[in-house]
Amino acid sequence: MNILRSLIIVSILTLLVVLPAYAEDDPLVRLTVKAKIKSNVHIEWEKLPDTDPRYIAFAKNRTTQSVKKNEKCQFFALASHCNRNEKIILLPFALLVKLRTNDPTKIVKIHVENLKSEGGKRIIPVEKLSVSINGGSDQFFIEDIALLQQQEGSELKELALLFCLHTTMHDKSGKYSANFSFITSDIP
Amino acid sequence: MKRKIFISILIIIGLFLLEPLAVAEDYSEWKEGARLSVTAVVAPYTSVKLSVNEITFDVKGEPGDYDANQSVSITVGSNQSKWSVHAKANELIPESDKASSLPSSRLAFSINDENDFKDLGQNRLLIEGDAATPPTAFTLNFRLTTEWEDLPGTYRGDIIFSFLSSP
Numbered sequence: 001m002n003i004l005r006s007l008i009i010v011s012i013l014t015l016l017v018v019l020p021a022y023a024e025d026d027p028l029v030r031l032t033v034k035a036k037i038k039s040n041v042h043i044e045w046e047k048l049p050d051t052d053p054r055y056i057a058f059a060k061n062r063t064t065q066s067v068k069k070n071e072k073c074q075f076f077a078l079a080s081h082c083n084r085n086e087k088i089i090l091l092p093f094a095l096l097v098k099l100r101t102n103d104p105t106k107i108v109k110i111h112v113e114n115l116k117s118e119g120g121k122r123i124i125p126v127e128k129l130s131v132s133i134n135g136g137s138d139q140f141f142i143e144d145i146a147l148l149q150q151q152e153g154s155e156l157k158e159l160a161l162l163f164c165l166h167t168t169m170h171d172k173s174g175k176y177s178a179n180f181s182f183i184t185s186d187i188p
Numbered sequence: 189m190k191r192k193i194f195i196s197i198l199i200i201i202g203l204f205l206l207e208p209l210a211v212a213e214d215y216s217e218w219k220e221g222a223r224l225s226v227t228a229v230v231a232p233y234t235s236v237k238l239s240v241n242e243i244t245f246d247v248k249g250e251p252g253d254y255d256a257n258q259s260v261s262i263t264v265g266s267n268q269s270k271w272s273v274h275a276k277a278n279e280l281i282p283e284s285d286k287a288s289s290l291p292s293s294r295l296a297f298s299i300n301d302e303n304d305f306k307d308l309g310q311n312r313l314l315i316e317g318d319a320a321t322p323p324t325a326f327t328l329n330f331r332l333t334t335e336w337e338d339l340p341g342t343y344r345g346d347i348i349f350s351f352l353s354s355p
Contacts, residue, residue, distance in 0.1 A: 029349040031260065032242040035280055035290065035332055039340040040250055102251065102336050154336040 039103035041148075041184050050092040058094050058160045061135040091163040095180070099148045099157045108148035108184050112141050115165070115176040124171050126178065132162045144183065234266040235323070236273060236351055245332040256330040259301075264315055265323030268353035272316035275350075277308035280343035287339040295347065296331045305331050308347060 048055040099108055110131070115124040130138035131145060139145050147159055239261035245254050264273055277292035293309025306312055315326055330347075 029236045029238060029351075031238055031240075031347040031349065033245075033277070033280060033295065033330075033345045033347060034242060035245040035247060035334075035343040037247040037334060037338055037340050037343070040248075042250055100336055102338055103340050 037102070039106060040101065041103070041106055041108060042098070042100040043108065043182050043184075044098040045182070046096040048094040048096055052094075054096070054160070055094045058135070058162055059090060062090075062132050062162050085168050087167045089165040089167060091165060094163075095159075095161040097147060097159045097161060097182075099159070100154065101148065101184075102154060104151045106148070106184055107146055107150055108182055109144035109146050110161070111144045111181045111183050113179045115178040117172075117174045117176050122172055122174065122176075124165065124167065124176055128166045128171075129178075130164045130166065132164070133159050135160075138164060147182070230267065232266075232268055232353070234268065234271070234351055234353060235264065236349060237263045238349070243330055245330075247332070247334050247338075251334040251336050251338065254332050254334065256332070260328045260330070261325045262314070262328055262349070263323050263325045264317065264351075266317070266321075266351075266353060267319050270316070270318050271351065271353040273314045273349055273351055274311050275308060275314050275347055276311040277347045278345045280345035282339070282341050282343050284339070284341045287341050287343075288337070290332070290334075290338060290343050290345075292345070294333045295345075296333070298329045298331075300327050301329065305329075311350075314349070 048058075050056070050059075101108070112126050112129060114126050115129070116122070126141045128140075130140045132138055133145075133147070148157060240258065243256040243258060243260060245256055247254050262273070264271070275297065277295040279292045280290040280295075282289065291309065293307045295308045296305035297308060297312070297314075298305045299314065314328070
C-alpha cells in the first residue's frame, strides 16, 4: 500500500516537472510602438447674460469682495458712481471659461481690443476695461491678462470673468463693442 | 543435317540456362545483402509573422482614444500539436526626462476589426490553433488611451508576441 502511494506521489511530481518542459517558448516577436503626443489646449467658454442666476451670484460675490477690501466703489447694479468724473459700469454679461492643457509650457491669456462705438467713430481704450476673475481684484487690460499660468495645466480650471468699464465724462454715451479672444503662447 | 542438330542442341542448352534467371526474378527467394537505415527528423516548426515592424499613434487632439496609424496582420503557422500566441505590451518610455511613462495598460488591441478592445497591461491570448490549422492571417488593431497628464512628446515602447507550444 505504501509502495502504491509512493508511486502515485512520484507520478504526480513527474507530471509537474515534465509538463512545463513540453511547453516551448519560441523566440519572441517584437512590434515597436511609437506615440507622438502633440501639445493641446482646451478652451471652452460660455457667455452668461445678466439674467443668468450665475451672473447675479458672481456680481454679488464681486460686490462683497469689493466691500471687504474697503474699496471706494461698490458694484451691484449695472453702474455706480465713484466720483464726479468716473463712472464704473459692470458689463451686463460674464464669461465662464474652462481651461486645460497637457503642456506645462503653455499659457493662456485673454486679449481684448479697444471698444468701438457703432460705426467705429468713437473709441474707448481697452486700458479702461478691467476684469475680475473668480471674484478677485480688478485687473486692467494694460496688457493681455493671463488666465492659465504655466504648470497648472492638466487640472480643469474654471474661471468666472466679470468685466467693468471705467468711463469718464469724456467718453460719450452710446453702444460700444469689442472683440474678446483667447490666445495661447509658449513660455519664452 | 549436322548443322540442324547442332542448332537444336544450342537451343536446348539455352533454355536450361534461362530457367535459373526466371527463377531468380521471384523476389521471395532474394536474400538481404545490406541495409541502409533512413531517418527523417521533422523539426518543430513555428512561424509568427507581422506585416509591419512598427506602429505609430499620432495624438494631435485632446486626450482620449487614438487608433494606430495602421492595422497589423499576424500570420501564424506551426506543426506543433497545440499552440497559442500571446501578447503583452511594455510601457511607453518618453524621450524627454520631464515626462512620465505611459503605462502598458493604456495600449489595447482588437482582432479582426471587432470593437472589443482588451488592454495589453497583462499577457493576453491572441490566437490558438493546432498542427492542422493552416497559416491564417489575423488583423490586429491597436489603440492608445491618453490623458491630460501625458506631456507632449514622443514615447517609445513595444509589444511582445510570445509563442507557446506543445509538441
